[in-house]
Structures are given as C-alpha cells and as structure tokens.
Amino acid sequence: MEGRKEINLREAFNAVSDVVQNRPRPLRELDQIYMKTGDMLLQCELVAQWADKKRLVFIGDGDAISVCVSYLMHRKILDCGPTNVTVFDFDERICSAITRFADKERIMNLSARLYNCLEAFPATSQFDCFYTNPPWGASNDGASINVFAQRGMEAVGYKGEGMIVMADDHHMEWPQRVLHSVQKFVLGQNFYVQKMASMLHQYHLDDNPELRSCNLMVKSLPSAGWCGVSEAIIDPERQANFYGRKRDLRIKYVRERKRVDYGKAHDDEYEYEDYKE
Numbered sequence: 001m002e003g004r005k006e007i008n009l010r011e012a013f014n015a016v017s018d019v020v021q022n023r024p025r026p027l028r029e030l031d032q033i034y035m036k037t038g039d040m041l042l043q044c045e046l047v048a049q050w051a052d053k054k055r056l057v058f059i060g061d062g063d064a065i066s067v068c069v070s071y072l073m074h075r076k077i078l079d080c081g082p083t084n085v086t087v088f089d090f091d092e093r094i095c096s097a098i099t100r101f102a103d104k105e106r107i108m109n110l111s112a113r114l115y116n117c118l119e120a121f122p123a124t125s126q127f128d129c130f131y132t133n134p135p136w137g138a139s140n141d142g143a144s145i146n147v148f149a150q151r152g153m154e155a156v157g158y159k160g161e162g163m164i165v166m167a168d169d170h171h172m173e174w175p176q177r178v179l180h181s182v183q184k185f186v187l188g189q190n191f192y193v194q195k196m197a198s199m200l201h202q203y204h205l206d207d208n209p210e211l212r213s214c215n216l217m218v219k220s221l222p223s224a225g226w227c228g229v230s231e232a233i234i235d236p237e238r239q240a241n242f243y244g245r246k247r248d249l250r251i252k253y254v255r256e257r258k259r260v261d262y263g264k265a266h267d268d269e270y271e272y273e274d275y276k277e
Contacts, residue, residue, distance in 0.1 A: 024094060086127070091254040132148040163216070163218075
C-alpha cells in the first residue's frame with residue numbers, strides 16, 4: 001500500500017514468535033490447524049491494511065492473527081491497523097491466552113469473549129469488519145464455514161466487510177465444492193465477493209501438508225442493512241459433521257484447566273535421566 005513504511009522483518013518475526021509461544025496447542029479433533037509462521041506474518045500485514053481504522057471482530061481465532069495484528073501495531077512495527085479487536089471463541093484456552101497476553105503487554109484495544117457460534121451472537125452490529133478461519137467443512141460442503149460467516153455478518157449488522165479463510169486446492173474436489181457453497185451462501189445474504197487471494201497460506205497439517213487456504217474477501221451491498229435478532233442455530237443439517245465425521249456437537253466450550261506455569265513445558269511431557277553413580 002502506498003505511503004506505508006517497510007516493516008522490519010527481524011522485529012516482526014520476533015513479535016510473531018512471542019505470540020506463537022503464548023498460543024495453546026491445537027486440538028486437531030476440533031479442526032484447529034495452525035497457519036505457518038511466515039504466512040501468519042504476511043496475513044497480519046494484509047489484515048492490518050484491510051481493517052485500518054475499523055472495529056474488527058474475529059469469529060474464532062486459533063491462529064492468533066488477532067493478537068499478532070494488535071501486538072505488531074502496539075510495537076509500532078505496523079503503522080496501520082484496526083482501532084479495536086475483539087475475539088469470540090468457544091475455546092477458553094484461546095480466550096485466556098489472548099487476555100493474558102493483552103494484559104502483560106498492555107494492549108488496551110484487544111479483548112476476547114467465550115462464545116460458541118451455534119448460540120445467538122451477543123454483539124450484533126457493533127463492528128465494521130469480520131475475520132474468520134473456521135472449520136473448513138470437508139464433511140459438510142462448507143456448512144460450518146457458513147455458520148461462522150453468518151455470525152460475522154451479524155457482528156457487522158450485515159453492513160460491512162469480511163475476510164473468510166478456507167481451504168483452497170485446484171486439484172482436490174472437496175475444497176472446490178466448499179468454495180462454491182460459501183460463495184453461494186454469501187451472495188444470498190446481500191454480500192458479494194470483492195476479491196479472492198488464492199492458495200495463500202500453508203499449515204501444520206500432518207495428513208495433507210500441501211493443502212493451502214485462500215482469503216475470500218466479501219462486502220455488503222450498499223443498500224444492505226439489518227435490524228434482525230440473532231438466533232441459535234438448531235437445524236440438524238447445519239450442525240451435521242460440523243467438526244468432521246468423527247466429532248458431534250455436544251461440546252459447548254473447551255474449558256481451560258487452570259495452571260500457574262503458563263509458557264513452561266508440562267511436567268507430563270518429559271522426565272530427567274540422571275548420570276548413574
């Protein structure tokens with residue numbers, strides 16, 4: 001973007017490393033898959049420019065892009081970005097990690113709230129743009145992505161912009177089906193696809209390390225708006241295979257087991273072997 005200063009890569013990577021160190025481990029059975037660090041940095045710069053001077057909401061954020069953007073701004077490594085960042089996530093570990101990091105670094109415009117996207121959204125029409133990197137919907141043709149996108153649209157009052165991150169592969173069938181389903185859903189909500197950055201990010205994904213994701217950037221029509229009421233999603237078809245075929249939806253929240261040694265190795269991960277006398 002014209003007029004923006006070039007970022008200091010060493011400072012930027014070290015800052016992202018601080019965030020990654022603070023991030024809880026992903027729960028693969030709940031489709032938590034983390035973006036690789038280099039792609040996270042590029043994504044943060046893009047998000048900061050896209051959401052500059054806007055109120056940004058994250059509908060889920062296992063990657064911790066919200067924290068990276070806020071921290072890079074706070075450290076003045078980025079000279080643009082959102083005025084306020086709020087994260088809604090059903091994983092208490094993620095919410096607590098964000099809260100602890102924001103408190104430690106005195107980042108006043110970053111906060112997190114425990115929330116399950118199947119419940120009615122508690123803060124409709126309070127934001128300007130939304131970001132979501134939801135479960136990719138391989139087993140439900142994108143229905144899970146559409147739920148997260150709907151909550152994002154409610155958060156901006158169906159009048160704003162969104163960035164939806166989802167699987168993107170030009171040779172596999174299911175990502176193409178999902179992309180079609182999501183675009184069709186978005187169009188039906190008086191949003192349109194503003195642009196798409198294809199095959200942009202890589203992930204720590206053991207069973208398919210080459211699978212990438214895209215940024216699908218959507219925007220409401222100028223005449224759009226909303227005065228409705230958010231409601232819980234109880235339709236079985238929208239709930240089916242939400243986190244894949246092996247996981248049902250009885251989980252309301254992922255609760256954090258409180259510890260006093262955050263940031264240190266768990267004592268069940270290692271043992272010492274001493275020199276023999």
